[in-house]
Amino acid sequence: MIETLEIRDLHVEIEGKPILRGVNLQINRGETHALMGPNGSGKSTLGLVIMGHPNYEVTSGEILLNGENILEMEADERARAGIFYAFQRPIAIPGVKLADFLRHATTNVRNPDRKEGEDLIPMREFRAELKEKMGQLRMDTDFARRYVNDGFSGGEMKRAEILQLAMLQPKFAILDETDSGLDADAVRLASQSIAEIGGERMGLLIITHHDKLLEHNPPQYTHVIVGGRIVETGGPELAAELHTKGYERIRREHPEASEANDKNTEVEPAELAGA
Amino acid sequence: MALDISLEPEQDAIGEINKYNFRTESKAVFKARKGLDREIVAQISEMKDEPGWMRDFRLKSLEIFDSKPMPRWGGALDLNFQDIYYYLKPTNKQGRTWDDVPEEIKETFEKLGIPEAERKYLAGVKAQFESEVVYGSLKEDLVQKGVIFTDTDTAVREHSDLLRQYFGTVIPPSDNKFAALNSAVWSGGSFIYVPKGVKIEFPLQAYFRINEENMGQFERTLIIVDEGAQVHYVEGCTAPMYSSESLHSAVVEVIVKKNGRCRYTTIQNWANNIYNLVTKRAFAYRDAVMEWVDGNLGSQLTMKYPAVYMMEPGARGEILSIAFSGKGQHQDAGAKLVHAAPNTTGQIISKSISKNGGRSSYRGLAKVEKGAKNAKCNVVCDALILDPESRSDTYPYIEIAEQDVSIGHEASVSRIGEEQLFYLMSRGLSEAEASTMIVNGFIEPLVKELPMEYAVELNRLIQLQMEGSVG
Numbered sequence: 001m002i003e004t005l006e007i008r009d010l011h012v013e014i015e016g017k018p019i020l021r022g023v024n025l026q027i028n029r030g031e032t033h034a035l036m037g038p039n040g041s042g043k044s045t046l047g048l049v050i051m052g053h054p055n056y057e058v059t060s061g062e063i064l065l066n067g068e069n070i071l072e073m074e075a076d077e078r079a080r081a082g083i084f085y086a087f088q089r090p091i092a093i094p095g096v097k098l099a100d101f102l103r104h105a106t107t108n109v110r111n112p113d114r115k116e117g118e119d120l121i122p123m124r125e126f127r128a129e130l131k132e133k134m135g136q137l138r139m140d141t142d143f144a145r146r147y148v149n150d151g152f153s154g155g156e157m158k159r160a161e162i163l164q165l166a167m168l169q170p171k172f173a174i175l176d177e178t179d180s181g182l183d184a185d186a187v188r189l190a191s192q193s194i195a196e197i198g199g200e201r202m203g204l205l206i207i208t209h210h211d212k213l214l215e216h217n218p219p220q221y222t223h224v225i226v227g228g229r230i231v232e233t234g235g236p237e238l239a240a241e242l243h244t245k246g247y248e249r250i251r252r253e254h255p256e257a258s259e260a261n262d263k264n265t266e267v268e269p270a271e272l273a274g275a
Numbered sequence: 276m277a278l279d280i281s282l283e284p285e286q287d288a289i290g291e292i293n294k295y296n297f298r299t300e301s302k303a304v305f306k307a308r309k310g311l312d313r314e315i316v317a318q319i320s321e322m323k324d325e326p327g328w329m330r331d332f333r334l335k336s337l338e339i340f341d342s343k344p345m346p347r348w349g350g351a352l353d354l355n356f357q358d359i360y361y362y363l364k365p366t367n368k369q370g371r372t373w374d375d376v377p378e379e380i381k382e383t384f385e386k387l388g389i390p391e392a393e394r395k396y397l398a399g400v401k402a403q404f405e406s407e408v409v410y411g412s413l414k415e416d417l418v419q420k421g422v423i424f425t426d427t428d429t430a431v432r433e434h435s436d437l438l439r440q441y442f443g444t445v446i447p448p449s450d451n452k453f454a455a456l457n458s459a460v461w462s463g464g465s466f467i468y469v470p471k472g473v474k475i476e477f478p479l480q481a482y483f484r485i486n487e488e489n490m491g492q493f494e495r496t497l498i499i500v501d502e503g504a505q506v507h508y509v510e511g512c513t514a515p516m517y518s519s520e521s522l523h524s525a526v527v528e529v530i531v532k533k534n535g536r537c538r539y540t541t542i543q544n545w546a547n548n549i550y551n552l553v554t555k556r557a558f559a560y561r562d563a564v565m566e567w568v569d570g571n572l573g574s575q576l577t578m579k580y581p582a583v584y585m586m587e588p589g590a591r592g593e594i595l596s597i598a599f600s601g602k603g604q605h606q607d608a609g610a611k612l613v614h615a616a617p618n619t620t621g622q623i624i625s626k627s628i629s630k631n632g633g634r635s636s637y638r639g640l641a642k643v644e645k646g647a648k649n650a651k652c653n654v655v656c657d658a659l660i661l662d663p664e665s666r667s668d669t670y671p672y673i674e675i676a677e678q679d680v681s682i683g684h685e686a687s688v689s690r691i692g693e694e695q696l697f698y699l700m701s702r703g704l705s706e707a708e709a710s711t712m713i714v715n716g717f718i719e720p721l722v723k724e725l726p727m728e729y730a731v732e733l734n735r736l737i738q739l740q741m742e743g744s745v746g
Contacts, residue, residue, distance in 0.1 A: 051701050054693065079703035091698035095716025101699070104712070108703035116708055147716065164702060 003029035003066050005050075005083070005172045005203055010061035012042075012049050012228075019045045019264060021228040022061070027203040029171055032217050034239045035207045037225035038247050040265035043207045044088055046225070047174040051085035052078045065172070079105075080112035082171030086161040086178050088207075092149040098160060099130060099144035102167055109168045133166045137193050154181030162190060166197035174205045179213040191216040211243040224250055227260030295513040295544060299383045299486050303405070307362040309489070313337060316459050319362045323428055323462070326435070336448035336458030343452040349638070350576040350605040354550060359491040359522055361460045363405040369426065370410045380404050387513065389482050396728055398477035399424045403494055404484050406462040417475060423468040424479055427495045430466035437468060441499055445528035445556050445584075453552045457493045457526040464494030464525065467508065469535075474505040478540075478726065485514035485521055485549065496527040500535040500563075507538045509729065513573070516546040520575065523549055529557035531565050538566040539581075540729060544736055545573035547603055555581040556611075562589035568724060571598045571606045572736050580638060582611035585619035585650075595721045596625040597733075599740050600633025600665070609638035609670075614650035614680075625656035626718050629665035630740070636668040641684070645676040653683040659717050661691050661710065711741045 005027045012020035019042045027033055037043050049056050050063055052075035062069050070078055093101065107120045120126070134141050139159060149157055158178050165173055175194070179187045187210065194204075195216040206213060214236070222238035223230045226247070231254040232238070242250075251258040305322065307315055316337050320330040345352055370376035373390050384390060384402050393400045399413035401424070408426035417424070423434060430438045448458035465481045485492050500506055514521060523545060531537045537557065545551055551574035557565040567581035583592025598606035612621035627635035637656045658667035669686050691713055699709035714737060715722075722730045 053697055074706070075697055075700035076703050076705050076709075079701055085701055087698065087701075091692070091694045093695055093699065093713060093716055095719030096712050101702070101712065104704055104708060105699075105702035108705075108708075112703075116705060147719075168702065 003171055003203070004064070006064040007046075007050070008062045008064065010046075010049070010063065011059045012045060013057045013059055014045070014055060018059075019056075019228050020049070021260065023225070023228070023230055025223065025230060027172060027205060029203045030200065031221070032199070032204040032206065032219045034214055034219040034222045035205055035225060036209070036222065036239060036242050038261060041225045041261050042228040042264065043225055044176055047085050047176045047205070047207060050078075050174055051075055051083060076108070079168070079170075080109055084165055084168055084170035084173040086165060086173065086175045088176040088180065090149045090152075090157045090161055092147070092151075094147050094150045096148050097145055098148050101148050102130065102144070102164065105164070106167050109170075130167065133163060133197070136196055137163055137166065138189070139163060155183075155186050158182060158186075158190060159193075162193050162197070165194070169198065170202060172203040172205070173199075174207065175213075176207045177209065178206075179208055179210050184212065187212040188215065209243075211239055214239055226250060226254055227257035227264060229257050229260075231257050295387070296516050296546065297386065298515045299379050301365055301377070301379050301404075301486060303363050303365055304367050305362075305364040306360060309360055310357040311337075311359070311361055311460070315361055319460055319462065322362070322364065323431075325431060328439070329431055332443065332448075333459050333461075336455050339448045340452060340455035340459055343455060345452060346578070349578040349607040349636075352550070352576070354520070354522065359489055360487065361491050361493070362462060363487060363490060364407050365404045366407070366409055369408055369429075371412070373410060376402075376410050380409055383484060383486070384410070384482065387482065387484070387511075392480065392728065396477055396726075397480050398475055399479045401426060401465050401481040402484070403463045403481065403492075405486060405490060405492065408463050413479075417473075420473050421470040422473060422475065423466065425466050427464040427466045427497060428462065430497070434466065434468070437499070438466060438497065441528065441530055442497060443528075445530065445558055446526050446554050451554060453524045454526055454554045457495060457524050457554070460491070461493045461495035461526065463492075464496040465498070465508070466496070467498040467506065469500045469504040469506045471501045472503045473501075475507070478507040478509045480509045480511070483510065483512040483523075485523065485545075487521075488517040489519055489521060491522040491524070494525050496525065498527075498529045498537060498539070500529070500531045500537045502532045503534045504532075505536040507540065507726075509540045509542075512541075512543045512545055514546045514549055517548055520548050520550055523551045523553070523574075525553045525555075527553070527555040529565060531557060531559045531563040533561040533563060533587075535560075536564045538568065540568040540570075540725065542570040542729060542733060542736070543573055543577070547573065547575050547601070549574045551577040551579065553577075553579045555579065557581075557583050557592070558586050559583055559590040559592055561587035564591045564593070566593045567595070567610070568721070569594065569596045569608065569610075570733055571596075571608050572740060574606075575603065576605045576607065578607045580609045580611050580640070582613065582640075583621065584613045585616055585621065587616045588618045590616065590619045592619075592621045594623045595724060596623070596637075597718055597721050598625075598627040598635045599737060600627070600629045600635045601740055602631040602633060605634045605636070607636045607638055609636075611640040612642065612652055613640070614643040614647040614652060617646065617648040617650070619647060619650050621650070621652045623654045623656070624721065626721055627656070627658045627667060628661065628714055628717065629658070629667050630661040632664040634666040634668075636670060637686075638670040640672045640674070641682060642674040643677050643680050643682070647677050648679045650677065650680045652680070655685045657686070657717070658688040659691060659714065660688065661714075707741070711738055714741060
């Protein structure tokens, strides 16, 4: 059976302001989808809502994982069910070592029924695996001893997100501008890394402005979101077009969505505060 | 290369019963009547067969106590001094082996893990039950080197000259009302002398247990670290939960001589109906280092501000303070640094956590006296508030009487971030696990200063507090 993540007519508000106005999207495990759109179009909101961020209110619609609605599930339950969201702006957790955090996270995700306080993955086993994954990502193992995202450079944060993705091996992953703040070489490395850690086995939703991140992860589908709705879906050539020519054609052809998007841009600060 | 990614202990099962909340059925060999007056104070002195000077010291202290008003700051003190037992002698003699200790008291300390810790990593132990030290040990090689580690009552008899030279000199009875109270009715506590140049590798530990309801425990500790010597002293404190309050009011005096070094670590986990009103102060002389590591997790109200007086040039004082206030708790904790000489260096790092309506206050003094040129003093206090019902306050006092000094003060208050919780939960951690992890991270800079065993214990206690199962 093919595993699916399906979004049906999803409407989402924050502080009473509509951000998503009926998003429909289906991702099968093993597929790569690119999601592109101008600022304020609701890209990050979609990612955060799939992950279960408490600040967003889903006013109607469904998110189905293998046919089961996950909207009532907390973020941790969704993670244990196999969903992953790579943050555009990862959050610092001072004093918590990346390795300790990852050991907890990996244990919980692999053993979704684990009760609090039950054993974690044996240290030896975990260390070996972490070391291997860090090697693959060309990361210095010392990095695991640093506090989660605390004082990380932009590039380090993004690589830490990819390391988490590698360890947790979700069924579906949303990568929210994992390329932003990185130079060209770093983006290429990130793109390559995502492929190497088994991205093709996951269902990927890659939110990006650039086509570089897609280099090693060519999307079967490109979706364009404007004003909280997916207005166009195409193949990899659509991503290339948007990257070179921008959103002018799309905006012209979808004036209503474009107008809604401009309104959304005004509420973007609130959205960012939530993101 | 070694991938040393975690020194964190395996976390224990959460929700285990609170191992501190049990009562021991123990028959006291002597229990003074309730209340406080000259007769009681004289009786305590007589029971201990003390010399006249100590009896006079006690009676004079009682007068000072009576003459002093209650503190008008800190927390709400709803104490009836006449409704407390001031002296309870649990056994007739102090054990040199655990087999000498009455069975039920021995079991108490076994439940608390003391004999096990002693076997594993301690250089010496004192265990105090109610008013008296019931067990004491010190490694033979340290005895040979002239180290003294005994209870303070024994020291009055056996090391009278040494004790009398320092007793009450760092904290005189007139210092504050509770120092006066302790001076009048003190019993038990540790007396430590580390001779010149002797460095004690493993910690000396004292464990204080209150068992009875309405009990007052007033231990008195005096530590003298001679020139170039070194010691780490650790104390732990617990009591069962009762419906009415008990009082713990200790006085701790520390003298660190030239080039000496003393670290004093407290992990206080009193039941949530104990008033914990303690005066702790150290004098540090030339190039000496005094460190207080002060963890306050238990009690209803704690008022405690460990102090370092830097008496001679080059002295250093460091105070690390951790307070965790849960439901119904008020931790009024902090620190004092007094720079009384040039080129002295002081640092206070305070971290407090408030949860379930608990209140944590940082109250601290940084003082530079006239002539203490080139003193450096740095104070950092961070507070973490876990929910809207909880509270945190900061009361920093700074007194500077010298121009040529460097003083830093930073304070931060943060609420546990929704974004931090979401981030951790999005990786599969439950909300409770995520909160505990954020709190542990918050105090990590202090915990990593502790020896492994105490770091494990502190992390465990914090986890219990986070579960709300303490007390």
